[in-house]
Amino acid sequence: MIVKFTKFEKVAGVFVSAAIVLSLASFVAVAVKKGWFSPRTHFHTFLPSAEGVSPGTVVQMSGYKVGHVTSTHLISQNKIRVEFDVLSDYAAEISEGSRIMVLRPFVIGDKVFDIQHSENGGKNILAAGAEIPAVESADLMEILSGKRMGAFLASFESLAQSAKVVGEAFADGERAKDLVKALDQIMPLLVNLNRMSIEVTKVTDVALKKKRLEQVMSNLSLVSKEMGEMIPVFKQEAPDFAMSMAHIVENLNVLTREFKKITPAIATVAPDLPKTSLRAVEALDEAVVLLKAMQRSFFIRGSVREVREEERKRSKKKRMPASK
Numbered sequence: 001m002i003v004k005f006t007k008f009e010k011v012a013g014v015f016v017s018a019a020i021v022l023s024l025a026s027f028v029a030v031a032v033k034k035g036w037f038s039p040r041t042h043f044h045t046f047l048p049s050a051e052g053v054s055p056g057t058v059v060q061m062s063g064y065k066v067g068h069v070t071s072t073h074l075i076s077q078n079k080i081r082v083e084f085d086v087l088s089d090y091a092a093e094i095s096e097g098s099r100i101m102v103l104r105p106f107v108i109g110d111k112v113f114d115i116q117h118s119e120n121g122g123k124n125i126l127a128a129g130a131e132i133p134a135v136e137s138a139d140l141m142e143i144l145s146g147k148r149m150g151a152f153l154a155s156f157e158s159l160a161q162s163a164k165v166v167g168e169a170f171a172d173g174e175r176a177k178d179l180v181k182a183l184d185q186i187m188p189l190l191v192n193l194n195r196m197s198i199e200v201t202k203v204t205d206v207a208l209k210k211k212r213l214e215q216v217m218s219n220l221s222l223v224s225k226e227m228g229e230m231i232p233v234f235k236q237e238a239p240d241f242a243m244s245m246a247h248i249v250e251n252l253n254v255l256t257r258e259f260k261k262i263t264p265a266i267a268t269v270a271p272d273l274p275k276t277s278l279r280a281v282e283a284l285d286e287a288v289v290l291l292k293a294m295q296r297s298f299f300i301r302g303s304v305r306e307v308r309e310e311e312r313k314r315s316k317k318k319r320m321p322a323s324k
Helices: 007-034 146-170 173-237 241-295 301-323
Strands: 040-047 058-061 064-076 079-087 099-103 112-116
């Protein structure tokens, strides 16, 4: 059976066929333009959460769409493996040190994977299937999400409780006055600290000038070295020095106590000491004159000679052992 088409049906068929061909051509052109038939390189990364990420999520590089997420897998708590493809032409730009930042282009909407180049300009290109580390980022939607808002509110509640405790503590008038006094004393303290720092700086400058501090430390080192050499010899030559020093110190303490006792008496007679000493000297002079006059007397002149002769012999006996 032969089907015959009318002229109108033939014209309509031509238009339909042309439309189909044009649609297929447009589809192929769009697919080629979007790189659907271009070779791709596979990569993966790990995220703590897959919120806002799903198969089809855009992967971009410097604002250009270079791929999309292919799949997500739950590995463990807070660890999601994300597989994604990148056009091979752009994959040649991904090197060691590159990172992925997951962000939202706008306040609302799906997230995108933004591939960031290495800051150090890595030269080794990542192989297919390699891992690209992810950089954590937070946006407004995540901050306002219940998960993070709950932790934030819990922290805020703890802060409010602490503020309440502080407020109740300073509600007491005495504590408030003590706080005011402490604040009043802070400024003088800061002034003194500033002054002390200035003085310390001056001392340090003087010590460091012409390497004085270095000379002092060198001399101290030399002195300590010499003392280290002398102490063993000192212990060997004078082992009882420490005990003797203890006795000396004890005697000094006793002498100090006794001197404290006689100090008031000395202070009492101190104004008359010059006159008393002058009189004592005059009395000695008179005694010498008297003795010389008595020596010239006839009665004791012979006795004086005998005494002098005995003293001379006694002195000779004392000198003889020393000369031997």
